[in-house]
Amino acid sequence: MSRRMGRVNELIREELSVLLLHELKDPRIVAMTTVTHVETSPDLEHARVFVSVMGTEDERAGAMQGLKSAEGFLRRSLAGRVKMRRVPALNFALDTSMEEGAQMLELIDRVADGHGAHQERRL
Secondary structure, three states: OOOOHHHHHHHHHHHHHHHHHOOOOOOOOOOOOOEEEEEOOOOEEEEEEEEEEEHHHHHHHHHHHHHHHHHHHHHHHHHHHOOOOOOOEEEEOOHHHHHHHHHHHHHHHOOOOOOHHHHHOOO
């Protein structure tokens, strides 16, 4: 990825984060919805926006539905906030890497606790 595309992706991520926090009033989008990263196509026609939603499976599904229904509003709002010739169409995708990371840490902690207890019994 070029430096320019990296800057474009970061700009879109930052502005969408602000819009989600302050402008979007959809009750389906829970407070723990975070834009993790953005991948914009080289022609700036499309942007895949990865979001992390902390909550239950129903809250995640509701947040994704809310984001899908707000795509047009967010794109128009983004056009007013950034100086770009073409504002890409937004496509939201759920980013589960944070939840997967938390699960991995929990598993590591379990193994470490079990390993330490096993060693203590030997002594």
